[in-house]
Amino acid sequence: MILQHIFLQILLQTPIPHDIPLPLPLPHSVLVIALIFSFLLHIIFINLMLGGSILTLWSEIKGLKNPEYDKLAYELAQTITVNKSMAVVLGVAPLLTINTLYTLYFYSANALTGLFWIAIIPLTTLAFLLTYAHKYSWNVLKDNKALHISMIAASVVIFLFIPFIFLTNINLMLFPEKWNTISGFFEALALPNVFPRYLHFIFASLGVTGLFIFWYFGRTSFAFEEKFQSLSLYEIRKKAYSLTFSASVAQFLIGPIVLLTLPTKGISWQLILTISTGAAFAIPALFWIWKAITGQPEKIAKDFWKVTLLLTTTVVFMGSGRHLYRATALEPHQKLVAKETAKYQKEVQQAIKDANDPSKKPVVADAGEAIFTAKCSACHALDTKIVGPPVKEMVTIYEKDEKGLHDWIRKPGKKRPDYPQMPALGLSEQEIKDVATYILKQK
Template structure:
């Protein structure tokens, strides 16, 4: 069945061979590490992106209301911390996806090319800008336009980097499009990129809203000494409101994300996971609404429950992403296994033929030497040793006398004369040896050193 499928699709879909190495860990464990570590990583990415957006909004609003400028300063202090944790926490999912989906990840990297490589310098510039913004707050107090512009550039970069990642990860799922994609801007037009991107942005704002609610409500946070006008209740309510509005928008975008997913990865397992996660989020959103509508004494009543429910929802959504990836690539991975097996068989046969040819060449060389030695052993060893006088002179002496002169050596063997009075007359071998044997014997004698 796979063979027919391969033949049918190989002309339309690139099917590279895989590296035939075993996974370093069981696949289920690598998948678990990928899902969990990615969710931890994306949490801090959300806080970094959402925090940057909220800081920029607050600082612009702070041009007229000083209290918002103070809020911007407090949120900005968290951005550099969250971005550092996001980078560190990104190592595990990056390595895991490299191991589990090597050819898909690197194929997508290659196709997005320069833009994928640009992630590193972009991240570097954005991080440096956030530090510059953080540590020039007082220095640029009287030049807010420049200070805000520094953050604005960092925010634009922070918004663009996830877009590169989403485009790249999305491209992994479409090997049938690899032959058609002409770089990053071509890949970004594939289905699901923009819906997923906007879903990610509002997820960042939702998580940042919950973070703001918690951050401003900490008991050890000297709120009253920092904010002259705002109350804890006001800012916690603003955090809840941001989280709720962003969550509702996510809820509305969710069906669009699902509908733009190519059907090849959809299945009842995915539908069940997505709808279960969405259902768990509904009571959390209701609790946020009640907290916003209530008074100061009830604002924190259900906060822990909200966090637990939203965490479970995120786990379901993260698991759903992995399920879709697995479903979408299942058939193609079967083709890759077939291609890899075929390549390994061809490689094995080529190596076997190469070894056989080498062995035959070596055998041919050894046979020529062995044949000359065999002729010598049969006709010459009664009178000659290699390095000592026996009846006749040693072979080493013959090799020295007839060096590079096999023709005269052969003439002597066929019709020898008598040169030395202390040696007996050597019999001739013209009738015993044919020309091939003479060639072999002569070659053997002249190769002895």
């Protein structure tokens, strides 16, 4: 309670904007469910894209000495671009949903991370092009492995950097009290939790890819024996399972660090219960993986689908926990924003009411002044050039020629090359006379 009170005091010292007073297109709960599940689908294919790229690079380097691993790298490279395309398509829904639910927070973080957030587009495009070039130049560059490997190496470096930008931006959403102190990407990167979450993400990518490889090379439609001579399917599957096991254990070790580096403002018993439940589902899955790795080769695939189901359940709980933390952490700020928004809407309604109240309308003594304010002041000021010449300059030209000013207002044109043509104002003769008289009074 003391920490929450301190946090609330910090928020009260922070400038609180009002939100866009528009209703959500769907019920809040529906949007939350859509965000959690669409993001999980998206991130799984991101995991496969990144993990597949890393393992392709590792296999092709290892293939310099063992051609069997070069074949393995080739097969893995065929999956990267497919998983990339799935990640892009499935990324639209969570992006739109988070924009809808957290408009103020998402766009504020975007603005504060600036060019780095925008750089995701060209960096991603470059990485995608490199993976395509690497995939389709396999035979063309078979005698120039250094160049070929450099393509996938460059794409891996880019794929490893982009999550830093994304995690920094998403993390910054949770710190509205820091927005007036953050200046640029690197200051946002230094906020707590970015690096632990990054490492957790990398190991998640490797773990998911391990399961994918176990399934992909074990399909009945995949002619493994025709493609590989010295590498056995059991060996590939054992390595894939070992990767998933090691990466999952690493996640278990990093998980508490991720939790401890999160500001306490978003920690709740509901969050801890959700994360603990997700971790509990992973424990028997890891037991079955270990049993498969150390057991008889012919039984290595016995519990694969049970393992996949349990780890998928873990991912769902972890994704739900991520949203729970975000919702809890932002709730105090959202309440203040809602209060500010209600105040703003009340002021707008009062302003509309006052504008339509005849008793509160300002009395204009000079009809010409009223016409000038309504029709002319956007382009003309007393002694400053805005769009057209200043009023005092008009006076010097038409001081002794009121009829000339009258005729010009009625039918304006273009006199000087450094000024745009004046548009017709559609005034009546009496209005033209009133505004011309007013202008010539401004000596």
